[in-house]
Ligand SMILES: Cc1cc2ncn([C@H]3O[C@H](COP(=O)(O)O)[C@@H](O)[C@H]3O)c2cc1C
C-alpha cells in the first residue's frame with residue numbers, strides 16, 4: 057500500500073489565488089467560507105483555475121457482524137433493502153443526486169447477500185459482512201487489505217475530479233465510533249451516539265458493547281490494525297478510495313460520522329489527505345463535532361442531519377459548485393471598471 061499524496065500546501069499558488077479572489081468585485085473576504093473553498097480546490101488541483109468535473113457520489117455499502125449485539129435500532133436486512141431503494145431511485149440520496157446532477161454508484165464492499173447485476177451497482181466485496189469485533193477481528197488482515205485495494209482501484213477507474221462519499225450499512229455507526237475511540241483516545245461514551253435512533257438505554261447498551269470490542273483488541277493501535285480489528289468493509293474500502301482520490305488530486309466531499317471515520321483513518325496513515333477534503337456538515341451524531349474539532353476542520357453547514365448515505369455531501373454540493381464559479385466567472389474591479397476600496 058503506497059499512495060503518493062501531494063502536499064497541497066503551495067504558498068505561491070495560494071497567494072495568487074487569494075489575490076484573484078481579492079480583486080473580484082466585492083469587499084475583500086465578503087464571500088466568507090465560499091472563498092476558502094475556492095482556494096482549497098485550487099490547491100487540491102494545483103492550478104489557479106480549478107474546475108469541477110463530473111462529480112461522483114459513491115455509496116460504500118457493507119454489513120457488520122456487531123449488528124448481532126443489538127447496537128442499531130434497525131435490523132441488518134435494511135442494508136440490502138436500502139441498496140435496492142437507492143438503485144430504484146427512491147432513497148434520500150437518490151433524490152438529492154438527481155436534483156444536483158451527481159452520478160450515483162453503489163459500491164458493494166461487503167454486503168452479506170449478493171446482488172444481481174444492476175445499473176449503478178459495482179461489486180467489490182472484500183467479504184460477506186464483517187465479523188463481530190466483540191468476538192474477533194472485524195476484518196481479517198487480508199480482507200482489510202483487499203478492501204483498501206478495491207477502493208483504490210475503483211477510484212482509479214472513476215471519471216471526473218470530485219469524489220463524494222456516502223455509505224450504507226446497518227450498525228456502521230458502531231465501527232465508526234470504535235475507530236474514533238481508538239484513534240483519538242476519547243472514551244467510548246464521547247464517541248458512540250444514537251445512530252438510527254436508539255433511546256438513552258439503547259445508547260448505554262451500545263456503549264457497553266463497544267467497550268467490550270475495544271477491550272477485546274487492546275493491541276490494535278496502528279491505523280491499519282485498528283481498521284481491521286474494529287472497522288468494517290465499507291469503511292476500509294472508503295479508506296483506499298480516499299487515499300487514491302487524494303493522490304489523484306481529486307476533491308473529496310466528506311459526509312457525516314461514518315465517512316469521517318474513513319477519512320480519519322486515511323489521515324492517520326497519510327495526513328496530507330485532509331487537504332483534499334471538504335466536510336459538508338456537522339452531523340447530529342454524538343461524536344461528530346468533537347472529531348471534526350480534533351481533526352482541525354470545520355463543516356460547511358449545520359442542518360441537524362443524521363442520515364448518512366452521502367445526503368449531507370449532496371446538500372452541500374451547490375455551495376461547493378458556487379465556490380468554483382465565483383473564482384472562474386466573477387469580474388475583477390479592473391475588468392468591470394468598478395472602483396476599489398479607497
Ligand atoms: C432506512 C434507513 C436508511 C438509512 N440511510 C442511511 N442510514 C444510516 O444508518 C445506518 C447507521 O446507523 P446505525 O449504526 O444505528 O445502524 C447506516 O446504514 C447509515 O448509512 C440509514 C438507516 C436506515 C434505518
Ligand SMILES: O=C(O)c1cccnc1
Pocket residue numbers: 229250251252311312313314315339340341344361362363364365
Ligand atoms: O452522520 C452520519 O453519517 C450518520 C448518523 C447517524 C446514522 N447514520 C449516519
